[in-house]
Each structure stands twice: as C-alpha cells, then as structure tokens.
Amino acid sequence: MGSIDLHSHSQASDGALTPTELVRAAAEHGVRTLALTDHDTLAGIIEAETEATRHAMSLVAGVEISVTWQRRTLHVVGLGVALDATALNAGLDTVQSIRRERAQRIAAKLEKLGVTKALERAQKQAGSGQITRTHFAQLLLESGACKTMQQCFKRYLKAGKPAHVKVDWAALDDAISWIHQAHGVAVLAHPQAYGMSAAWRERMYSAFAAAGGDAVEVCCGNSTRQHIDSSAASTLAHGLMGSVGSDFHSHEQRWLALGRLAPLPNNITPVWQHPNLNAIETATTPSAL
Ligand code: AMP
Ligand code: MN
Ligand code: MN
Ligand code: MN
Numbered sequence: 001m002g003s004i005d006l007h008s009h010s011q012a013s014d015g016a017l018t019p020t021e022l023v024r025a026a027a028e029h030g031v032r033t034l035a036l037t038d039h040d041t042l043a044g045i046i047e048a049e050t051e052a053t054r055h056a057m058s059l060v061a062g063v064e065i066s067v068t069w070q071r072r073t074l075h076v077v078g079l080g081v082a083l084d085a086t087a088l089n090a091g092l093d094t095v096q097s098i099r100r101e102r103a104q105r106i107a108a109k110l111e112k113l114g115v116t117k118a119l120e121r122a123q124k125q126a127g128s129g130q131i132t133r134t135h136f137a138q139l140l141l142e143s144g145a146c147k148t149m150q151q152c153f154k155r156y157l158k159a160g161k162p163a164h165v166k167v168d169w170a171a172l173d174d175a176i177s178w179i180h181q182a183h184g185v186a187v188l189a190h191p192q193a194y195g196m197s198a199a200w201r202e203r204m205y206s207a208f209a210a211a212g213g214d215a216v217e218v219c220c221g222n223s224t225r226q227h228i229d230s231s232a233a234s235t236l237a238h239g240l241m242g243s244v245g246s247d248f249h250s251h252e253q254r255w256l257a258l259g260r261l262a263p264l265p266n267n268i269t270p271v272w273q274h275p276n277l278n279a280i281e282t283a284t285t286p287s288a289l
Contacts, residue, residue, distance in 0.1 A: 012044030
C-alpha cells in the first residue's frame with residue numbers, strides 16, 4: 001500500500017525539484033497521494049498533475065499561505081483548492097507582491113553586509129518561482145558567509161537578525177476564507193515549528209479553530225513522538241482533523257524523505273476524510289516509520 005504526503009515544495013517556490021521531478025521522486029518513494037503546497041502560489045500544480053497521471057498518483061492541489069497572526073508568522077496549508085477561485089487567486093497575488101517588496105528590502109540589507117547583486121542573484125535562483133528566504137540563504141552559502149542553511153537563518157535571516165525584514169502577510173481569517181471559497185480544506189502547518197511556548201501554541205489552536213480552520217498537521221517530516229502526542233491532544237481538544245506532510249524541499253534535507261511519515265494516531269480523524277477532499281483515495285495510509 002502506498003503512502004500519503006500532504007505537504008511538499010517545488011521550484012514554484014523554494015523546492016529544489018521541478019514539479020515533474022518532485023512527483024517522480026514521490027512515486028519512487030511509494031507515495032500514492034501527494035499534495036504540492038508551494039509558498040503562496042499555485043503555479044506548479046498543472047505540471048504536477050500532468051506528471052501524477054503518468055504514475056497513477058493522486059495529486060492534491062495545494063498551497064502554503066504565509067499568515068501573520070499576533071505579529072507572528074504562521075503557515076496555513078490549503079488542500080484540494082480550485083485553481084480558478086477568484087478570492088484565493090486575488091489573495092495570493094497580494095501576498096506575492098508582499099514577497100517581492102520584502103525581497104528588495106532583504107537584498108538591500110544583504111548588500112550592506114557585503115553580498116553583491118543580492119536581488120539579481122536571488123531572482124535568478126528563484127527563476128519564475130516565488131523568492132523566499134531559502135534563496136537568500138543559498139546566496140549566503142555561496143558567498144561563504146555561512147556553512148549550513150541552518151546557520152544562514154540563525155545568523156542573518158531569522159527575526160531579529162541583520163537581514164530580516166518584518167512584513168504583514170495575510171490575516172489568518174482571510175487565508176482560511178480564501179481556501180474555503182476555493183472549496184479547499186485549511187490546515188495549520190507544522191504547529192511545533194513556530195518556536196512558541198505551550199501557552200502560545202494553545203492560543204494559536206484556539207484562534208485557528210475560531211477562524212474556521214479544519215485540520216492540523218499532526219505528523220510532519222521531522223516530528224518527534226512528543227510533538228505528535230502534543231499536537232494530537234490539541235487537535236482533538238479543538239475538534240480539528242489531522243493531516244500528515246513531510247514539508248519536503250530537497251533531497252539535501254537528508255532527514256526528510258517524501259512520504260516517510262509516522263501514521264496519524266488512531267483517535268485523530270484524517271483530513272482526507274473531509275468531504276472537500278473526497279477525491280483523494282481513501283485506501284492510502286501513511287507508511288509506518
Ligand atoms: P519565507 O516564507 O520566504 O520567509 O521562507 C520560509 C522558508 O525558509 C521556510 O519555508 C523554510 O523552507 C525555510 N526556513 C526557515 N527557517 C529555516 C531554517 N532554520 N533552516 C532551513 N530553512 C529554513
Ligand atoms: Mn519553504
Ligand atoms: Mn512552512
Ligand atoms: Mn512548507
């Protein structure tokens with residue numbers, strides 16, 4: 001039986017593979033149902049769908065929307081969204097322009113730190129896809145300023161660091177309503193990855209549920225047992241469904257494999273049982289670690 005992976009990236013944002021290469025790699029890893037969820041764009045979906053049909057794979061049209069909530073950045077994944085939905089496309093256009101303006105400001109800061117032609121080079125890295133901090137991190141790696149991606153974020157790109165630029169992304173309610181108007185399902189991505197205290201996480205779950213959110217990524221590519229247990233408890237407490245997603249970006253992230261995810265705890269209702277996702281093959285289950 002194949003596995004299911006509902007969070008992944010391609011070159012349409014900060015993934016290393018083209019949508020075609022990503023789907024092929026997922027097929028090779030035994031993934032039967034894959035969601036492509038690039039940052040703030042649907043641009044890779046059609047290509048991924050075309051390749052998925054060649055592998056008899058079910059491709060879920062997805063997007064990972066950047067949200068600002070209580071001055072913090074959250075990521076809300078939309079699954080099973082219609083590609084021609086007006087509000088979603090208009091919303092993504094707005095977020096993309098915020099991304100472009102932010103890129104100019106990050107580049108200016110990096111130039112001051114000695115990285116030459118930062119915008120031009122980041123744009124080249126991103127190609128026709130969204131410019132993300134991952135692309136700027138690659139420049140820092142190339143310049144020899146840092147040795148690992150982790151270091152680039154920790155020293156330069158994270159909040160409070162010299163090349164960080166604060167922006168207001170989409171509002172939480174708006175992102176969820178764009179997803180719903182596109183007949184999709186709204187999933188709170190990687191709840192353990194925001195560096196929040198347990199109290200803040202609790203506020204986040206409450207706000208997400210109050211705004212009409214549907215599900216939480218309970219099993220992520222790098223989740224520990226404690227992460228899964230804690231997310232599962234909050235997911236149940238707030239009456240939400242559960243999702244599974246590796247957040248795969250590149251084969252270089254060796255700790256993350258496409259579709260290699262812990263199974264959802266038995267007491268969590270899988271998001272693929274949501275009526276809006278009934279096109280997803282329900283026979284697929286996550287493969288055990
Ligand atoms: P952005 O949405 O442009 O701010 O970029 C966020 C992306 O940067 C995330 O989706 C990750 O792919 C990547 N990222 C964030 N923090 C780190 C980190 N500490 N190490 C490696 N990649 C990171
Ligand atoms: Mn990313
Ligand atoms: Mn994310
Ligand atoms: Mn992601």
